[in-house]
Amino acid sequence: MYEVRRRTFGALLVGGVTAAVLAACSNSDDSGDGSSGSKSGTLLLGKLIPLQSVDPHKVNDGTSNEVLTAVYDGLYTLDADHALVPLMAESFEKSKDGKTYTFTIRDAKWSNGTAVTAHDFEYSWKRLVNPDTAAPNSNEAVAAGIKNANEIVNSGADHTTLGVTAVDDKTLKVELVADVPYFQALLVRPAFLPLNQEYVESAGKDFGSKPESTIYNGPFAWSSWDFSENFAAVRNDTYWNAAEETLDGLTWRVVTDSQTGALLQESGELDWVEISGSLIDRYSSSDSMVTALEVHMWYFYPNFKTAALANQDIRTALATSFDKNAVANDVLRNGSEAANYFVGKNLAEGPDGKQFRDTGGTFLEYDLTAAKAAWTKGLAALGETSLSLRLLYWDDDASVGQAEYIAAEWQKQLPGLTIELTKAVKESANETAANGDFDLYLFRWGPDYKDPMAFLELLGSDSERDFGSYQNTDYDKIIQAARTAEVLADQQSRWDSLHEAEEILLGDVGVIPTVQNGIAMLVNPEVKGMEIRNVSLTWNYRLVTKG
Incomplete structure (x- = not known):
């Protein structure tokens, strides 16, 4: 289930929140060109990230995973x-x-x-x-x-x-x-x-x-791509359910930035594009503006090999000295929510039928008084009066906005702290982080499957994504056991153990969550049936109509 919001004539409307059925993509009684078996043109989509491959086992990025579901069943x-x-x-x-x-x-x-x-x-x-x-x-x-x-x-x-x-x-x-x-x-x-x-x-x-x-x-077959700029698929007439498909094809256009994408959408050259930053305010009164809460999480990896960050009081001070609500509502403004947790909302239900987040605790909440006390205690233990920390982050709007805002808050609220900002493209930043050449790394993760382990296993000692080198033997035991037949056979016990793992992780400040990510979009109101269909924000292209 995804929470979806649509801005219409300046008002913020909260939808019925069933699995992100976008208001611009809702059901319609008008058959138009979308009657069974008819064709309704080509869906034009703007993407900020190029295609990697259409080999299902060679990709692990959102764009490639998304388009795979259009050409495969x-x-x-x-x-x-x-x-x-x-x-x-x-x-x-x-x-x-x-x-x-x-x-x-x-x-x-x-x-x-x-x-x-x-x-x-x-x-x-x-x-x-x-x-x-x-x-x-x-x-x-x-x-x-x-x-x-x-x-x-x-x-x-x-x-x-x-x-x-x-x-x-x-x-x-x-x-x-x-x-x-x-x-x-x-x-x-x-x-x-x-x-x-x-x-x-x-x-x-x-x-x-x-x-x-x-x-x-699948319902479509690739016709062309150049990876870096454009890729397209056409209707697959050999598809078993081809008679029910209405689109002639799909064209993805890689845009250099969301501002370019917004202009293309406004001029009718794109039906769908994600926007960010100041564009959200610019289009806030447009009937094409839609926001949704994803299951992706933003968080910092503290590098435990950095002497200062090996101190838990220093990590606690960093985690609790910035206002996450301000990050969500004033910096990102895209439907994000403050995250006092690591496993996000709407990810998975437990054996009790309740969402993992609904039965879990909250952690590392904004508390400036406690943060200052932890900072003073941490500096004293280190024998220091000041610290300089290197913050690594990506070069997209959401990363830059968060990094600059939080760095400013840290330097304002924690006496003697200097933050050195280092911006890099995502691939380069990941490589730098993998080499341990950072103190704090701002990162976003989208789960691969509908289970808390999709997040929690990232911090296990055997994880390639544990950039910060977090180590806790009790945590590792839970993560390793959660994959075994014995624990899988007792679902409630497993569920309880994963709650315990999250509590251990955030009690140690193994990561510093910021927000659960939102997504802001401009969507052609004539497009019907394009909906978020799984936990990794894959969009549905089956039975979509246009016009």
């Missing part, structure tokens, strides 16, 4: 209320113990005319965890609880032992280590898309790098 997608909608899974059976799923694959074809079979899923999922693939999203198989995935991904077991088997062309059997309640919901992720082994191997290194070396089984 997995077993399921999600509807506007986040309920599962069958795609390639015509039906399924679940064993009494919940540990075996048997899927029947519907009749469908790849864009080259080859039948889509259960073998395509078996090959793809085993390719996902094959170390030779070096898939950045291989841990999703572990999160799904697929048999032997944890041993393959984290302990080097043979990838062919993954618990997925094509019984025949139409039957896919998946074995789990336990009854994982969110297993089917994870299957909407691009990591679990099918791939045709014969075609992938014949394409070799070119697979996923150009349209003529890639085939698809």
Whole structure:
């Protein structure tokens, strides 16, 4: 579920908040050009980040994951209320113990005319965890609880032992280590898309790098891309549900900045674009302006190898000396919310049917008096009267706005503190952080799957994303145990342990949360049915109409 807000004629309206059905993309009784089987033009989309690839196992960025769902069909997608909608899974059976799923694959074809079979899923999922693939999203198989995935991904077991088997062309059997309640919901992720082994191997290194070396089984098929500027897909007439699709195609245009994108949207050259910064105020009275709360989180990594930041009082002072509400409402203004937590709202429900956030605590709240006291105590323990810390951050509007505001607050409220600002493009900043060349790193993360572990495992000692080198043996024990069959089998106990992990992490000030991110958009009101469909802010392009 996503909270969605639309600004119309200067008023802020709070929507019915069902899974981010945007007001500009709501249902309509007007059939227009969107009647079944008719065509309604090309959807024009502005993106700030270029496409990496359309190989489902070679990407881990929002743009590529988003567009993959337009050209591939997995077993399921999600509807506007986040309920599962069958795609390639015509039906399924679940064993009494919940540990075996048997899927029947519907009749469908790849864009080259080859039948889509259960073998395509078996090959793809085993390719996902094959170390030779070096898939950045291989841990999703572990999160799904697929048999032997944890041993393959984290302990080097043979990838062919993954618990997925094509019984025949139409039957896919998946074995789990336990009854994982969110297993089917994870299957909407691009990591679990099918791939045709014969075609992938014949394409070799070119697979996923150009349209003529890639085939698809989704509603659209790539027609062109140059990665850095534009990429496009056209209607796939071999698609099993082509008769219900209305668009002629999709065109993504990479814009250099949100101001350029806004001007293109205003002139009719784009139907959708994200905006930020001063543009949010400029378009606040436009009926095209929409904001939504994402499940992405902004936070700082403190570098525990920096002597000053190894002191918990110093970290506590930094975490509690700036107003997160001001960051959300005055700096970003895009629907973000102050985050006194690490696992965000609307991510996942527990076995009790309640959201993780609704049954968790709050941490590191703004408290200037306590922050100043912690700062004084920390400096005394260090034998210092002043500190200089290097703050690393990305070069986009949201990063710059937060970094500059929070740095100014820190220097104003914490006597003797100097912040050295270092701005870099995201890829370069990540490389710098991975080398430990920072004191504080402002970072944003979007979860790969609907479980608190999508955030909490980032700070485990075996995580490649633990830029700050946080270490806590009790925390590690919980994170490692949460992947095991024994703990997965007791869902309430596991859920409680993940709450404990968050409490340990933020009690240690292992990270410093700022806000749960929002997104501000300009959307053509004639576009209907384009909705957020999963936890990583993937947009739906199926059955969308325009005009």
